[in-house]
Structures are given as structure tokens and as C-alpha cells.
Amino acid sequence: MTTPYLTALSRIAIATVSILSVASCAPVADDVNAATKQKDAANVSAQPSAAAPKNIIMVIADGMGPAYVSAYRYFMDNPDTEAVETTVFDGILVGTVRTYPHQQSGVVTDSAASATAMSTGVKSYNGAVGMGVDKQPLETVLHRAHKLGLKTGLAVTSHIVHATPASYMVANEARGNYAQIADSFYDDRINGEHLADIMLGAGWGHFIREDRNLVELFQADGYQYIDSYDQLSSIDPSVPVLGLFGDGSLPWALDDIDPTRLHTLTKAIVPYLAADTQDSGYFLLLEASQVDWAGHGNDIASAMAEMHDLAKTMEYLVDYVEAHPDTLVILTADHSTGGLTIGAVSDYRWDASYIQNFKKSVPTIAANMLTETDKGQYVSDMFGFALNQQEIDSLDVINADMNPRAVQAILKDIINTRTNTGWTTSGHTAVDVDMFAFGPSAQVFAGNQNNTDIAEKIFTLLDQAHKK
Ligand SMILES: [Zn+2]
Incomplete structure (x- = not known):
């Protein structure tokens, strides 16, 4: 456990030394100017002008x-x-x-x-x-x-x-x-x-x-x-x-x-x-x-x-x-x-890779898949990753008579499980x-x-x- 800590420390030390050596090479006057400019730039971003904005x-x-x-x-x-x-x-x-x-x-x-x-x-x-x-x-x-x-x-x-x-x-x-x-x-x-x-x-x-x-x-x-x-x-x-x-x-x-x-x-x-x-x-x-x-x-x-x-x-x-x-x-x-919540079901994991290649929204995928013969293939194409057999099987219950929200829920179950995303409510919460x-x-x-x-x-x- 000490090795990464020491590595980080030595990285900081090396960085400090290189800043110091660059500074010590520069003429003194320029050095002061550069330092002042740097300080001014920092002040501008940290403490914006007190003037009221137009x-x-x-x-x-x-x-x-x-x-x-x-x-x-x-x-x-x-x-x-x-x-x-x-x-x-x-x-x-x-x-x-x-x-x-x-x-x-x-x-x-x-x-x-x-x-x-x-x-x-x-x-x-x-x-x-x-x-x-x-x-x-x-x-x-x-x-x-x-x-x-x-x-x-x-x-x-x-x-x-x-x-x-x-x-x-x-x-x-x-x-x-x-x-x-x-x-x-x-x-x-x-x-x-x-x-x-x-x-x-x-x-x-x-x-x-x-x-x-x-x-x-x-x-x-x-x-x-x-x-x-x-x-x-x-x-x-x-x-x-x-x-x-x-x-x-x-x-x-x-x-x-x-x-x-x-x-x-x-x-x-x-x-x-x-x-x-x-x-x-x-x-x-x-x-x-x-x-x-x-x-x-x-x-x-x-x-x-x-x-x-x-x-x-x-x-x-x-x-x-x-x-x-x-x-x-x-x-x-x-x-x-x-x-x-970013992480769910006592699993120390959140994986966004499963939502980075979506082609359409879940409501649209849910509506369009009703007319697809190979639902598993269609959903895989739209999600941007291949569904496993268990996920494909979970689509079997879907038919045109189902409530659209129920169809969407099946698709979202797959995504929330894959990414390990947690939700506590379909409403609002009072956190700051x-x-x-x-x-x-x-x-x-x-x-x-x-x-x-x-x-x-x-x-x-x-x-x-x-x-x-
Ligand atoms: Zn709302």
C-alpha cells in the first residue's frame, strides 16, 4: 500500500523540482513579472469582478x-x-x-x-x-x-x-x-x-x-x-x-x-x-x-x-x-x-460503457421493437452492445398489447443492471x-x-x- 503513495509523493517532488529549475533559469525581472501575471490570472478566475453584470x-x-x-x-x-x-x-x-x-x-x-x-x-x-x-x-x-x-x-x-x-x-x-x-x-x-x-x-x-x-x-x-x-x-x-x-x-x-x-x-x-x-x-x-x-x-x-x-x-x-x-x-x-445513485446492489461498480453507443431513446426503441421479428437483434443494435441470452429471453413476454411503459421497464432493467445504476423513486427528492x-x-x-x-x-x- 505504501508504494503508490510514495510514487505519488515522488511525482510531486519531481514536478516541484522542474518548476523550480525552469524558474531559476529565467532572469530575475522576468521571473517576477511572470509570477505577478500568473497571480493576476488566478485572481481573475477565482474572484470575478465585483461589478454587476450587464x-x-x-x-x-x-x-x-x-x-x-x-x-x-x-x-x-x-x-x-x-x-x-x-x-x-x-x-x-x-x-x-x-x-x-x-x-x-x-x-x-x-x-x-x-x-x-x-x-x-x-x-x-x-x-x-x-x-x-x-x-x-x-x-x-x-x-x-x-x-x-x-x-x-x-x-x-x-x-x-x-x-x-x-x-x-x-x-x-x-x-x-x-x-x-x-x-x-x-x-x-x-x-x-x-x-x-x-x-x-x-x-x-x-x-x-x-x-x-x-x-x-x-x-x-x-x-x-x-x-x-x-x-x-x-x-x-x-x-x-x-x-x-x-x-x-x-x-x-x-x-x-x-x-x-x-x-x-x-x-x-x-x-x-x-x-x-x-x-x-x-x-x-x-x-x-x-x-x-x-x-x-x-x-x-x-x-x-x-x-x-x-x-x-x-x-x-x-x-x-x-x-x-x-x-x-x-x-x-x-x-x-x-x-x-451511481452504483447499486452492493456491487462496487458503475459501468457507463453500456450507454455510450445508444442509437435511439428507450421509449422509441420500445415502440419500434414491437414490429421487429428478431427483437433481441434489434435491441442489441439500438443499445450498441450484444444482449446475452438471459436478456434476450426477458424480451419474450413483449407484445403489441402491452402497456408501452411496461415494455420500456423491461429494457431499462437491462440497462440499469448492466451499468449498475440505482434509482430510489420515479419522483423528486429533497437533496441540495x-x-x-x-x-x-x-x-x-x-x-x-x-x-x-x-x-x-x-x-x-x-x-x-x-x-x-
Ligand atoms: Zn420532475
Whole structure:
């Protein structure tokens, strides 16, 4: 046991000696300069400027408890190296968040109560959108941003009137009142203006209804409407935008023609909002909505695919903030979903190799396999590894009369056993979630905080930077 320890120690010793010898070769003045520069660089990344940011990008990964962030690191690990490589998330972690809702809903929150806490600073009951337990509409950080003259926008992978985006935009006593919430997206005004300059996500059914066509109404008010990803490259930055690319949601990352579609939406919406805002700045809400849905389904393959889309989005934002140091980015989760554990059934093992070559999502594979004659071969092809005989035999009971969820459960049993993934619930849990931030005033979000504190801090930063 002492050998590896000594080896590590001697490695450190060798590294120290080489740094010292390089330093001792350099002229003294240059040496001091280099040291000062290095120290400055360290200070910049560790202690961002105290100045309030001009632009704020709030990213919510729905359902992303801490285990998802760790699992993604193992999922992305290069097995050819001894070290487990870090991910974009590791470099931007600053703290944790307490997620519990108002006392009347206990301690396990839903997405609506948590988003309301983060958008308004008020703890509410599960299901509440933008209002407290007194059911009075509350001002959100998006509303404040609009009042202060900032551009506002949102991009999500669910439909845009789902709990999280809805709680930043409007107020409703129940998250399931989608038609009412969609109506409020159109009807609610601030200073006579629509709430958001750009809205991207899904939601055809909620916006194009028999009783009311909200797409046509937005168009009549000057919005450009787009309904396919390829139109994102040609949006006019001087005109407001409504972009709906699906009905109930965007497809799962594993099924979408664009497996990193949140990244794609982000690459379009950030330059759109940044255009022509020399003085005004912008507030943007992004949501990786389907991490939560993968958690509800206890579906580790989709969970990691959704995390990958989020990671690509965050990598883009890290680069963006490097080039635009007036922008603060905050990432957190509203709660954890599924009680994900990385390792199960008293076996010291978690093996992500079985979910790294998935061709489609489990729900899609489950639906498609019903018409396949060789189900075992089809599932092997879609999973990207060969099923063993016991797994092939477990597919025998599957037939077209079965409940789709029961078919999916059989497939997920195979994956959870192979990877040794544990789940404790198909619902949410009350564990604290991670807090990530970078850019000016990122340090404000360090340490353990309440989800309501996030709204209070954003209100303060918006006022500091923009109140005349
Ligand atoms: Zn959920």
C-alpha cells in the first residue's frame, strides 16, 4: 500500500523540482513579472469582478441532482487514462442550493414551486406558477429585467409554457393550466409590451388552438415565427421571435435530428439578444428540461444524453463569457429527480460503457421493437452492445398489447443492471443541488444558499447595473 503513495509523493517532488529549475533559469525581472501575471490570472478566475453584470444568463437543468453531474464525469471518462477527466461542470462549481418549497408542501419540491422561488424569491406550494401561497401574482426577475430596459428571452427543450419557463413569465395557480398560461404569455404586458423578445422551445398544441391561435396573434404584433431549427440561422435581430419546434416537447436528445439542440438554440439566442444592446443588456433563461424526464423514467441513457447537450451548452457559454466579460452565467437545478445513485446492489461498480453507443431513446426503441421479428437483434443494435441470452429471453413476454411503459421497464432493467445504476423513486427528492456560476459577481452565488436567495441576488444585480 505504501508504494503508490510514495510514487505519488515522488511525482510531486519531481514536478516541484522542474518548476523550480525552469524558474531559476529565467532572469530575475522576468521571473517576477511572470509570477505577478500568473497571480493576476488566478485572481481573475477565482474572484470575478465585483461589478454587476450587464447581461445575466440563468440556466436551469431540471432534475439535475449532484449524482447526475458525477455520473456525467464517469460517462465522459477516457478509459485509456488513469485519471477521470474533469468536465465543464467541475470548473464552474461555486456552491449548493436548498430546494424545499413552502411548508404546506413539505420538503420535496416540484419544478413549478422551485422555479417560482428562483424567479420571484418567494417559497410557494407545489404546482404554483409565479405566485405565493396567497395566490397573488409576483414580480419575477424576467419582469424586473424588462422594466429596467433589458432585452429578455428564453430557450427550453420542453414546451415553453411548462412549469419552469412559465414561472419566469406569468402567474397561474396551477402549472397544468397550459392554455391559460399560453394565453398569459400573449396577454400579459409590461409597459404595454410583450414580456419576452424571443421564445424558443416546443408548444404547437398550446399556441395553435381551435379557440385561439396565439402564433397568428404574435405575428400580427410583429413577431417572426419559425418552426424548424434551420431557420434559426436567419432570424432578424431587429424583430421579436417566436420559435416553436415541436408539440409537447422537443424530441429526446437521443431521438432528435439535432442531439445537442439546447446548444443549438443557445448559439442562436445569445447573439440575437446581444445584438444591438450596447446600453440595455439582456436577461436569458435557458432550461435543459428533459434531464428531469429521464430521471422520472429512471432512464440513465437519456439522462446522460441530456447532460451532454447541457455540457455542450455550458462549454459554449464559458467561451462566450471569456469573449464577453460583462455577462454572468448561473447554472443550477430546481431539484433532483429519480434518486439516482451511481452504483447499486452492493456491487462496487458503475459501468457507463453500456450507454455510450445508444442509437435511439428507450421509449422509441420500445415502440419500434414491437414490429421487429428478431427483437433481441434489434435491441442489441439500438443499445450498441450484444444482449446475452438471459436478456434476450426477458424480451419474450413483449407484445403489441402491452402497456408501452411496461415494455420500456423491461429494457431499462437491462440497462440499469448492466451499468449498475440505482434509482430510489420515479419522483423528486429533497437533496441540495449544485450551484455553478461564472462571470462578474459569480462569487455572490458561492456557498450554500436557499433557492429564493438566487432571485434576491439577481434582483439586486439587475438594479445595481441598470437602475437609473
Ligand atoms: Zn420532475
